[in-house]
Amino acid sequence: MRVHRSVPTTLLAGLAATALALPLALAGPASAADPGARASAVPARGTAHMGMGVLEHDGRGPVAPGGVSALAGWTEGVDVASHQGNVAWSTLWNSGVKWAYVKATEGTYYKNTYFNQQYTGSYNVGMIRGTYHFATPDTTTGTAQADYFVNNGGGWSKDGKTLPGVLDIEWNPYGATCYGKTQAGMVAWIRDFVTRYKARTGRDAVIYTATSWWKQCTGNYSGFGTTNPLWVARYASEVGELPAGWPYYTIWQYTSSGPTVGDHNHFNGDLSRVQALANG
Template identity: 30%
Template sequence: MKTRRRSPSRSKNSGLPPFLRALRFGALAALSLGLASCAIAPNSRYPAKSDIKPHAGVASAHRLPIHGVDISKWQGKVDWAALRQAGTKFAFIKATEGGDHVDNRFLENWWGAKNAGVPRGAYHFVYWCRPAHEQAVWFKKNVPQDPEALPPVLDVEWNGESVNCPKKVPREQALSMINVLLREMEAHTGKRPIIYTDITFHKDILEGEFNDYPYWIRSVAAEPQERYADRRWTFWQFTTTGRVPGVSGDIDRNTFYGTENQWRMFVASACDPRDHKRLQPLGICRDISNGVQTANIDE
């Protein structure tokens, strides 16, 4: 690269003594680094984590206290100890897709997270060209039963990029398939599943449906309430370009809606604390042991 030649005019610093020029340079450098870090993660509680393409529309996510990630084979080898040290409070790990695909790093990640002390749950990606009962059997075959795991996740979105099955199915068919999978996943794990979805699929299929289930929604450019009609969320995927120690390259970052107390209640009961009083008598939520709830449910 050709180097530009400096103008013969004197710079503003040229008349300063060397030590003053050095102090001025250091101050400017520190200011630049501070501004850069604010741009990466505004008001972040986890400065070790960042986002290479931060969006102002989701800045509020950084201020919430409970953050986590979702993981698949595309993240490569994960250093789970480093991930936990960075403040990661949960991980959702891809397990199965359709009725014949297992993520080839699922078990490695599943046990790696447990050994590092990172609460984790498994997720199944729905394939709309495969009967729901076959997908349920596949999930049960490949996901270990672990009473200490987080609730499983049912990932429902259109897959227009699929080579074999890019089509959409009618709304009633989609709802029927989802219902079967939710029921069977709950029977296998003993926990009510979380529904993961995106803006388009929610509008096409899920508005007004499955309101007794916790939702994990994707919104990477705006607050969830700006993109989802009348949908209360429990988890929010707010960026796909996050960076976290322990993972090379981009990773999805997520946040839980509530406080640290509410998170403890969620982990202990496998239910959104806002639903516990209503659903626990139905046998859906586990009893909360003494000492878990340390404050009012709204705190």
């Protein structure tokens, strides 16, 4: 089920501005003339997570003091991965976080080593939760990665507590920004993933991305907006321009530095809308 609400023009009023610039360059692999230029900058495979490239490429804007109650009528959630380790889910729940997404897989080579604690722990405190897959389109096909995701935590069941899986498609932390693909090739890869995911689960995968990356690497392709809910990343006081084809966002990742662990996100609706997405 898609969530359709008007995108507000001004949000999180009165927020304090924070500037941060990261020195790491992730534009692409080292050139032949300087083969060691990026050796120290490339992270280990498996360590990628949602929003890893947002700060570098899109920057950071204001973050809401206190975070979770900034928007009346929106529902606060977090996304986590292995670098957060064992998460204090009861603390998050008490702070107002009601849903969570947990990284399950990356490529066809990595499974989150903290998956059980994070996925089961969020459920046990009462959260509606789901899982996401960090895509690496340069390593294997979209179909193969969708299968790997579903087989390792990315499935779905209509229990009212399980959100559809997420395709996290964004800047490549390991090499060339667009994973060496043309814009048409990237669109085809994404289509293969979401088509296979739906065939396996019966659900349309949520697509997580940032508008600037989407423009650069897909040519601002508009063909997924009628089927796949949008999770947009932008660390600012306004969500800004959305990728083509999506008149509304379902989830907005608005900061990587909230008052509690994990990236913080607003679901575009109240808790009943989160439940509706979970139920399909």
